[in-house]
Amino acid sequence: MAVHLQREIESLKKKILRLSTMVEENVERAVRSVEKREADLADKVIDMDKAVDIMEIEVEEECLKVLALHQPVATDLRFIVAVLKINNDLERIGDLTVNIAERSLVLANRPDFAFSSNFPAMMEKARLMLKKCLDSLVNLDAKLALEVCASDDEVDALYREMFEKVKTGIRQSPDSIDDYLDMLSISRHLERIADHATNIAEDVIYMIEGSIIRHSAEKFKQQH
Amino acid sequence: MWPKKLIWQLYFSYLLLMGVPVIIVTWYAADTFTRFYRTQMVEELTARAYLIGAQIEEHLKGPEIGNVDSLCKVLARKTPTRFTVIAPNGKVIGDSEKNPDSMENHGSRPEIIAALDGRVGVSERFSVTLSEHMVYVALPAYKGTAVAAVVRTSFPVAVIKAALRRLYSRIAVAVAFMALLAALVSYLVSRNISLPIAAMKRGTQRFASGDFSVKLQKAGYQEARQLADGLNEMARQLSDRLSTITEQRNERDAVLSSMIEGVVAIDAEERVITINSAAGELFSIDREHAKGKLIGEALRNIEVQDFLNATLKAEGPAECELLLPVRAGGATKDSELFLQLHGSALRNGQGKAIGALMVVNDITTIKKLENIRKDFVANVSHELRTPLTSIKGYVETLQNGAMENRAEAERFLSIISNQVDRINSIVEDLLSLSRIERDAESKTIDLTPGAVRDVLSSAADTCRHKASVKGIALEVTCDVTVRALMEKPLLEQAVVNLIDNAINYSEEKKTVRIRGRTGEGGESLIEVRDEGIGIPAEHLERIFERFYRVDKARSRKLGGTGLGLSIVKHIVLAHKGRVWAESEVGTGSTFYIVLPAVPDETNAAPSQEKRPA
Numbered sequence: 001m002a003v004h005l006q007r008e009i010e011s012l013k014k015k016i017l018r019l020s021t022m023v024e025e026n027v028e029r030a031v032r033s034v035e036k037r038e039a040d041l042a043d044k045v046i047d048m049d050k051a052v053d054i055m056e057i058e059v060e061e062e063c064l065k066v067l068a069l070h071q072p073v074a075t076d077l078r079f080i081v082a083v084l085k086i087n088n089d090l091e092r093i094g095d096l097t098v099n100i101a102e103r104s105l106v107l108a109n110r111p112d113f114a115f116s117s118n119f120p121a122m123m124e125k126a127r128l129m130l131k132k133c134l135d136s137l138v139n140l141d142a143k144l145a146l147e148v149c150a151s152d153d154e155v156d157a158l159y160r161e162m163f164e165k166v167k168t169g170i171r172q173s174p175d176s177i178d179d180y181l182d183m184l185s186i187s188r189h190l191e192r193i194a195d196h197a198t199n200i201a202e203d204v205i206y207m208i209e210g211s212i213i214r215h216s217a218e219k220f221k222q223q224h
Numbered sequence: 225m226w227p228k229k230l231i232w233q234l235y236f237s238y239l240l241l242m243g244v245p246v247i248i249v250t251w252y253a254a255d256t257f258t259r260f261y262r263t264q265m266v267e268e269l270t271a272r273a274y275l276i277g278a279q280i281e282e283h284l285k286g287p288e289i290g291n292v293d294s295l296c297k298v299l300a301r302k303t304p305t306r307f308t309v310i311a312p313n314g315k316v317i318g319d320s321e322k323n324p325d326s327m328e329n330h331g332s333r334p335e336i337i338a339a340l341d342g343r344v345g346v347s348e349r350f351s352v353t354l355s356e357h358m359v360y361v362a363l364p365a366y367k368g369t370a371v372a373a374v375v376r377t378s379f380p381v382a383v384i385k386a387a388l389r390r391l392y393s394r395i396a397v398a399v400a401f402m403a404l405l406a407a408l409v410s411y412l413v414s415r416n417i418s419l420p421i422a423a424m425k426r427g428t429q430r431f432a433s434g435d436f437s438v439k440l441q442k443a444g445y446q447e448a449r450q451l452a453d454g455l456n457e458m459a460r461q462l463s464d465r466l467s468t469i470t471e472q473r474n475e476r477d478a479v480l481s482s483m484i485e486g487v488v489a490i491d492a493e494e495r496v497i498t499i500n501s502a503a504g505e506l507f508s509i510d511r512e513h514a515k516g517k518l519i520g521e522a523l524r525n526i527e528v529q530d531f532l533n534a535t536l537k538a539e540g541p542a543e544c545e546l547l548l549p550v551r552a553g554g555a556t557k558d559s560e561l562f563l564q565l566h567g568s569a570l571r572n573g574q575g576k577a578i579g580a581l582m583v584v585n586d587i588t589t590i591k592k593l594e595n596i597r598k599d600f601v602a603n604v605s606h607e608l609r610t611p612l613t614s615i616k617g618y619v620e621t622l623q624n625g626a627m628e629n630r631a632e633a634e635r636f637l638s639i640i641s642n643q644v645d646r647i648n649s650i651v652e653d654l655l656s657l658s659r660i661e662r663d664a665e666s667k668t669i670d671l672t673p674g675a676v677r678d679v680l681s682s683a684a685d686t687c688r689h690k691a692s693v694k695g696i697a698l699e700v701t702c703d704v705t706v707r708a709l710m711e712k713p714l715l716e717q718a719v720v721n722l723i724d725n726a727i728n729y730s731e732e733k734k735t736v737r738i739r740g741r742t743g744e745g746g747e748s749l750i751e752v753r754d755e756g757i758g759i760p761a762e763h764l765e766r767i768f769e770r771f772y773r774v775d776k777a778r779s780r781k782l783g784g785t786g787l788g789l790s791i792v793k794h795i796v797l798a799h800k801g802r803v804w805a806e807s808e809v810g811t812g813s814t815f816y817i818v819l820p821a822v823p824d825e826t827n828a829a830p831s832q833e834k835r836p837a
Contacts, residue, residue: 010493017518018529025524139521
């Protein structure tokens with residue numbers, strides 16, 4: 001029985017890793033397509049998201065199957081609960097990525113428009129956060145996960161800054177309001193991706209430490 | 225129940241072996257002693273009773289009973305034995321301890337009853353008279369044939385017990401001493417047996433932890449020595465094997481890590497066996513931590529994972545190509561790598577698949593060259609087709625009747641002639657390109673030192689007519705001292721091409737500056753600077769490729785073949801120099817040619833003059 005459970009958990013682990021890699025690559029692609037204005041990449045992102053959705057359902061069914069058949073306890077149970085939540089977050093990130101890709105498609109067909117200077121920084125930050133939280137999931141590294149939780153504030157700050165910039169930008173040149181709005185919505189999606197990455201990092205900490213640090217991350221950090 | 229130490233196991237079994245017989249023997253001996261002592265006592269009392277009985281029988285011949293009592297008292301003075309004489313009716317007639325008159329009738333005592341029957345009566349019981357435990361022996365004393373009295377001797381049991389107790393205590397002391405001795409001896413013996421084994425245990429633990437430096441000491445009995453010998457031999461062989469294995473592993477690691485190709489091996493469970501350093505760098509994997517991890521954890525790239533999984537399942541070797549985006553942090557530009565993956569199943573000795581092996585080749589450069597070649601062929605055909613189409617069109621128009629209109633026909637013919645010139649110039653350029661390339665390869669270009677200024681001014685002269693048409697001024701500044709190894713006509717062609725380009729892409733009334741100077745390292749530097757439209761940064765790297773055009777339509781309109789800069793590049797390469805361009809859109813471009821320093825020529829000439837004759 002225990003052997004079966006271990007095998008199921010192993011296969012579950014492989015699946016969630018696969019899903020996370022897919023999502024990570026997709027975010028990478030979406031960010032690139034915005035940077036380089038490549039419509040092909042954006043198309044591929046939208047294409048790949050179908051595979052992400054299928055994978056998400058597969059992971060969830062697998063989790064439910066393990067829960068129903070093996071009634072896992074302790075670490076195994078925590079693992080499966082964490083995987084269920086991470087699965088959700090990954091799927092949401094996938095959807096946000098598609099949104100970015102759609103914006104990117106629109107942008108690709110428009111003449112060049114000079115983006116705000118902290119836009120690449122924001123893309124890089126969000127991408128790095130996702131990478132780090134997946135790294136922490138892969139390596140079961142609670143410290144790295146905590147780092148991710150901390151850098152969420154930076155992305156939030158960048159987003160607020162961007163908001164101000166867009167406001168002044170629209171006031172100065174109302175003609176390019178479309179571009180500014182697209183920029184705003186992309187940065188909004190990036191901010192949301194960073195939020196989901198934070199959720200994943202929290203779930204990773206829950207999986208490792210067994211304590212739920214949501215809403216009390218500060219306290220947890222002091223303990224460590 | 226935990227396993228006991230050998231020494232205690234031996235020790236306790238020795239103790240048991242010695243202790244149990246000692247206890248049994250002691251117990252048996254004590255028992256025998258007691259019996260023996262009692263029997264002895266009874267016999268002694270019987271003997272005394274006989275002796276006294278004889279005397280009593282003498283007394284009984286007379287009627288004086290009182291004498292019996294005094295006799296008893298006299299006899300008893302010498303021994304702790306008590307004597308009693310009882311008449312057949314049970315009345316006590318003499319006693320060594322008490323006054324017979326005060327004593328009760330003794331006829332019901334068991335020993336008396338037995339004696340009255342003519343037997344020897346023996347009993348051990350509580351004496352009411354003396355109030356202590358006594359052993360009694362009673363004998364009949366005869367007067368003629370009839371029993372005239374019973375003579376009874378008795379002895380206190382306490383005295384016997386005290387004697388026995390003394391005996392027991394001495395036995396106990398002896399046994400205790402023996403036990404102590406036995407404990408000591410058996411401890412020593414078991415220690416002797418277990419010590420070498422304990423030493424060997426420590427030795428083998430050392431071996432197990434990989435320390436083969438200290439050998440086991442040969443000590444103790446023969447078997448222990450032989451065992452130590454055997455273990456030492458085993459350790460030696462083990463250490464040999466281990467060092468062989470380590471050596472082999474190091475060799476293998478060295479081979480793997482010096483491979484330019486990335487190598488990744490996984491087992492059937494999709495866990496990483498080996499990742500060499502090339503693969504680690506390519507996929508930015510932390511090799512230390514990757515070992516034993518799932519490939520999905522170590523190598524986060526779906527295409528590679530899928531490829532490895534497919535290889536695991538497939539029978540034969542697999543192959544695929546993929547595009548790996550490389551994110552270089554900071555200032556360096558993100559790029560893409562073309563990777564070629566070769567995969568095959570890892571098989572064990574029995575031919576069973578136990579994993580998969582992937583070899584990664586970076587074929588970015590090959591791909592790039594391939595693309596250049598493809599582009600080249602496509603470009604040549606395209607470049608040739610454009611004028612050909614127009615020639616064909618005009619010829620058809622002429623055939624269809626335009627020949628009749630002389631003025632039209634002449635115009636068409638001149639267009640056709642133009643297009644033929646164009647084709648001609650393309651073919652010329654291609655030919656000269658391939659000639660330069662061939663010459664450079666076969667090293668038949670004859671490089672001789674010459675003044676750069678001559679080359680620059682004759683090139684400028686060549687272009688002056690074209691420049692004056694657009695009102696563009698050509699400025700040549702160059703020192704006579706600037707010298708370089710060159711083949712003059714080739715270098716001139718290169719400079720002409722650059723100036724021609726500069727004129728083409730400049731608007732009217734601008735200036736093209738041509739400068740020649742000597743660089744810091746003695747190399748000569750040629751600069752052609754225009755004030756033209758400039759070249760966007762992303763094209764700068766590629767403008768020296770054949771047929772590469774920043775703006776196709778514009779270039780063709782200006783009459784370029786798309787080969788000019790390519791020819792420049794090849795000429796400069798044939799001179800072992802470098803060529804590059806810097807540009808800013810809107811303000812102009814500068815092309816640089818650097819030719820290597822002339823060896824020893826500038827230094828050698830003046831030094832010879834200075835030397836005294």
